[in-house]
Amino acid sequence: MVVNLRPESGNAPATGDFPLLDVRHVTFGYGLQPVFFDACLQLATGEMVGLLGPNGSGKTTLLRLLSGVLRPTQGEIWLQGRELGRWRRRELARVVAVVPQELHMPFDFTVEQLVALGRLPFVGLLGSYGPQDRARVEEAMQVTGVATLAERPFNELSGGERQRVLVAMALAQQPRLLLLDEPTAHLDIRYQIEVLELVQRLNREHGLTVLAAMHDLNLAARYFPRLVLFQRGVVADGTPAAVLEPRLLSRVYGIAVQVGIVRGTAHFSVVPPGSREEQEATEETAAQEPPPRVFVMAGGGSGERVMRALADWHIPFLAGVLNIGDSDHTLALRLASRVLTEQPYAPLSQAALEELRAALATVETLIICPMYVGPGNVALLREALSVARQGRQVLLLTPETVGAEPSGTLQELPALLEQTGIAARDYTGGEATRLVEQLLQSGTRVISHPTEVLGLCAVQA
Amino acid sequence: MKIESRTTAESPAPATTIVDAKAVHVRHRLTPLIFTALLLLLPLTLLAAVSAGSTAIPFATVLQILLNGSHLLHFRESWDPALTIIIWDLRLPEALGAALVGAGLAVAGVLFQGMLRNPLADPFLMGTSSGAALGAVIAFILPLDTTYGLFFSLTPLLAFSGALLTVLLVYAIARVGGRTPVVTLLLAGVVMNALLVAVQTLILTLSPQAQFNLQALFNWLSGGISVNSWWPVMIVGSLIMAGIGGALVLGQVLDAFALGEEGAAHLGLRVEWYKFLLIMLGSLLTAAAVSISGLIGFVGLVTPHMLRLLIGPRHRPLIAASALGGASFLTLADLLARTVIAPAVLPVGVFTALIGAPFFLYLLRQSKKEYRWS
Numbered sequence: 127m128v129v130n131l132r133p134e135s136g137n138a139p140a141t142g143d144f145p146l147l148d149v150r151h152v153t154f155g156y157g158l159q160p161v162f163f164d165a166c167l168q169l170a171t172g173e174m175v176g177l178l179g180p181n182g183s184g185k186t187t188l189l190r191l192l193s194g195v196l197r198p199t200q201g202e203i204w205l206q207g208r209e210l211g212r213w214r215r216r217e218l219a220r221v222v223a224v225v226p227q228e229l230h231m232p233f234d235f236t237v238e239q240l241v242a243l244g245r246l247p248f249v250g251l252l253g254s255y256g257p258q259d260r261a262r263v264e265e266a267m268q269v270t271g272v273a274t275l276a277e278r279p280f281n282e283l284s285g286g287e288r289q290r291v292l293v294a295m296a297l298a299q300q301p302r303l304l305l306l307d308e309p310t311a312h313l314d315i316r317y318q319i320e321v322l323e324l325v326q327r328l329n330r331e332h333g334l335t336v337l338a339a340m341h342d343l344n345l346a347a348r349y350f351p352r353l354v355l356f357q358r359g360v361v362a363d364g365t366p367a368a369v370l371e372p373r374l375l376s377r378v379y380g381i382a383v384q385v386g387i388v389r390g391t392a393h394f395s396v397v398p399p400g401s402r403e404e405q406e407a408t409e410e411t412a413a414q415e416p417p418p419r420v421f422v423m424a425g426g427g428s429g430e431r432v433m434r435a436l437a438d439w440h441i442p443f444l445a446g447v448l449n450i451g452d453s454d455h456t457l458a459l460r461l462a463s464r465v466l467t468e469q470p471y472a473p474l475s476q477a478a479l480e481e482l483r484a485a486l487a488t489v490e491t492l493i494i495c496p497m498y499v500g501p502g503n504v505a506l507l508r509e510a511l512s513v514a515r516q517g518r519q520v521l522l523l524t525p526e527t528v529g530a531e532p533s534g535t536l537q538e539l540p541a542l543l544e545q546t547g548i549a550a551r552d553y554t555g556g557e558a559t560r561l562v563e564q565l566l567q568s569g570t571r572v573i574s575h576p577t578e579v580l581g582l583c584a585v586q587a
Numbered sequence: 588m589k590i591e592s593r594t595t596a597e598s599p600a601p602a603t604t605i606v607d608a609k610a611v612h613v614r615h616r617l618t619p620l621i622f623t624a625l626l627l628l629l630p631l632t633l634l635a636a637v638s639a640g641s642t643a644i645p646f647a648t649v650l651q652i653l654l655n656g657s658h659l660l661h662f663r664e665s666w667d668p669a670l671t672i673i674i675w676d677l678r679l680p681e682a683l684g685a686a687l688v689g690a691g692l693a694v695a696g697v698l699f700q701g702m703l704r705n706p707l708a709d710p711f712l713m714g715t716s717s718g719a720a721l722g723a724v725i726a727f728i729l730p731l732d733t734t735y736g737l738f739f740s741l742t743p744l745l746a747f748s749g750a751l752l753t754v755l756l757v758y759a760i761a762r763v764g765g766r767t768p769v770v771t772l773l774l775a776g777v778v779m780n781a782l783l784v785a786v787q788t789l790i791l792t793l794s795p796q797a798q799f800n801l802q803a804l805f806n807w808l809s810g811g812i813s814v815n816s817w818w819p820v821m822i823v824g825s826l827i828m829a830g831i832g833g834a835l836v837l838g839q840v841l842d843a844f845a846l847g848e849e850g851a852a853h854l855g856l857r858v859e860w861y862k863f864l865l866i867m868l869g870s871l872l873t874a875a876a877v878s879i880s881g882l883i884g885f886v887g888l889v890t891p892h893m894l895r896l897l898i899g900p901r902h903r904p905l906i907a908a909s910a911l912g913g914a915s916f917l918t919l920a921d922l923l924a925r926t927v928i929a930p931a932v933l934p935v936g937v938f939t940a941l942i943g944a945p946f947f948l949y950l951l952r953q954s955k956k957e958y959r960w961s
Contacts, residue, residue: 233900
């Protein structure tokens with residue numbers, strides 16, 4: 127699977143060669159409910175990027191953060207080498223323009239009056255429109271092909287025409303970055319193409335940088351040279367070929383899809399399972415693939431090394447139960463065959479527990495990463511214990527800092543327990559430590575380096 | 588021309604849109620004409636209001652008396668000297684008061700309709716009416732000599748403060764985490780209205796003095812211009828003129844608000860700040876008007892709506908036109924209220940409602956679009 131890694135933004139100096147837009151480890155939530163975690167994204171001038179993701183994945187929220195309407199809970203957004211919070215609203219409106227999904231206009235503004243509103247960041251509230259402003263308005267209407275509609279009331283236009291007027295209004299702001307929130311959501315196919323062709327033209331001929339949230343994967347593949355797949359964080363970022371990967375999409379969108387190139391076209395197409403037969407066919411091929419025999423329990427980044435190692439060795443594995451927003455969850459979506467998921471910050475629910483039991487039933491090797499154990503996830507260890515007692519292989523990874531000792535089963539129990547470092551990660555008042563002790567008594571092996579896991583898993587496979 | 592070339596170039600547009608486009612064209616040409624008409628209408632209605640009454644005074648005499656008062660011209664006094672006093676001390680303040688109230692309410696209507704993005708909003712939406720009424724009721728039952736209509740009796744003062752305090756309270760209640768969502772604002776306004784009306788009823792029921800002043804209170808609540816000296820006109824007039832000036836400055840803000848709060852923010856506006864300014868400005872205008880007029884409905888609702896149909900939705904011209912139109916409308920209504928069954932005086936609110944309510948219902952049934960609160 128060729129998926130670009132997240133661009134490591136690091137702490138780029140504010141001077142010199144900085145990207146137009148730099149989203150650095152941004153976390154955002156309404157109240158306590160996080161919408162997404164640790165999102166990183168960079169946009170260079172002149173790029174045209176499609177933002178993909180299922181409903182509720184946080185796409186729109188990301189756009190609202192970028193337009194300065196919302197402020198990140200954590201992390202920073204840099205625009206033209208300056209942190210977004212340090213921009214004055216009016217200054218920002220001269221660099222970033224937003225095209226909404228649709229506009230409910232309660233009053234009968236004409237197209238020209240509406241496009242002229244795009245000049246407000248320049249005109250000011252007391253000022254009046256000069257000849258230069260009028261010229262810009264005229265130009266914006268020409269470019270978007272709405273000049274002939276100038277005198278018509280906005281509310282009487284067709285959906286496609288309205289969308290072009292909204293683009294014209296954004297252009298009147300003379301922005302460098304154009305944000306579009308599902309610009310084609312309410313349009314029929316002809317107008318969808320029309321609007322995207324327009325945006326593409328603005329990008330190519332006028333050098334406008336574009337970031338558009340897109341619903342339609344096929345249109346996104348056709349018009350955007352770079353796609354970002356978003357699911358409470360950046361899951362994949364790259365060319366359509368890299369991002370429109372069937373297994374990745376089916377995990378993120380929760381539906382089996384096929385990706386291919388339709389004869390006579392030059393771009394990728396994503397096809398959902400159409401008929402039942404087709405779906406059965408895909409299920410059949412899926413059934414032919416042996417189900418993964420390895421299960422990874424992780425959380426809080428503790429599973430990163432072992433999951434990457436398994437993926438590198440092409441050992442299929444399941445992961446879970448991970449909370450949405452956990453960095454391990456984001457990574458597992460990319461690497462694991464299947465991810466068992468729980469709501470953000472929520473303790474393990476009964477439903478998730480039953481799903482976990484079902485998944486563990488066919489597993490031959492269970493890997494427990496050095497995660498923190500609290501009341502919310504201690505149930506994972508209980509399930510692990512029952513797996514161990516059934517005589518199946520359970521591997522307990524030690525934290526990275528330990529691991530000087532060679533792993534083995536010959537050591538004394540207290541020393542082994544010490545080596546797992548569980549006491550420091552036990553937030554259950556001793557229950558987790560007792561469970562680990564019982565796990566060790568039931569034949570669980572302590573592993574100090576993830577690569578050792580590979581050998582043991584490969585033998586099993 | 589443009590329209591025709593467009594319809595041949597692209598798919599044929601439905602006939603209605605062509606008509607609408609023409610209507611907009613016509614509207615553009617009509618705008619200066621309508622402003623001229625409004626500018627002529629206002630002095631004429633004022634003149635009519637001053638000349639009509641229990642003693643009808645001919646236009647010519649009214650003009651001569653007024654010009655004499657300006658000390659620029661002098662006409663030989665061929666009329667009853669009492670007329671000079673009637674005009675200068677009774678009719679002119681009242682007519683100007685009516686014009687000011689009408690202008691204030693109409694502009695407040697534009698502000699609230701624009702800010703809430705709803706052409707059917709009204710200046711009393713945020714609790715101003717019940718706040719003013721409660722203030723008036725307290726003034727009426729206090730054991731002071733607050734005879735309705737006396738110069739600077741307690742009534743206008745308490746009505747004014749009641750209206751402003753209520754709006755401030757509603758705004759404070761609706762403000763959550765640095766934001767004031769419109770829906771919360773409206774709900775808080777509705778609840779506050781209900782609460783204050785209950786308090787008002789309670790006071791009236793428990794107060795022994797209430798029965799003496801009930802008729803006067805009833806008149807106040809149904810709305811009537813109550814000015815018989817220059818001071819209240821000056822004070823209320825300067826408040827309302829300042830308010831209209833502020834509204835004209837904020838015209839572009841209202842245009843941006845038509846895009847919705849987020850759309851306005853994308854154009855570089857500090858939305859919450861301007862929302863606060865608009866609410867306060869609208870409430871100041873309403874409170875100032877209510878303090879000398881009592882509760883007069885429909886002026887603030889119907890005037891902006893009608894003028895929006897005539898000159899279009901851009902807010903600066905709309906505010907100017909609404910101020911002129913509202914002033915003429917209420918002057919005329921006041922004139923009718925005083926003359927229809929003279930010498931008895933009807934509450935002005937009755938007339939504005941009789942004209943306004945059917946018009947409002949007509950608009951409701953006519954409008955094909957649904958009006959949303961968002």
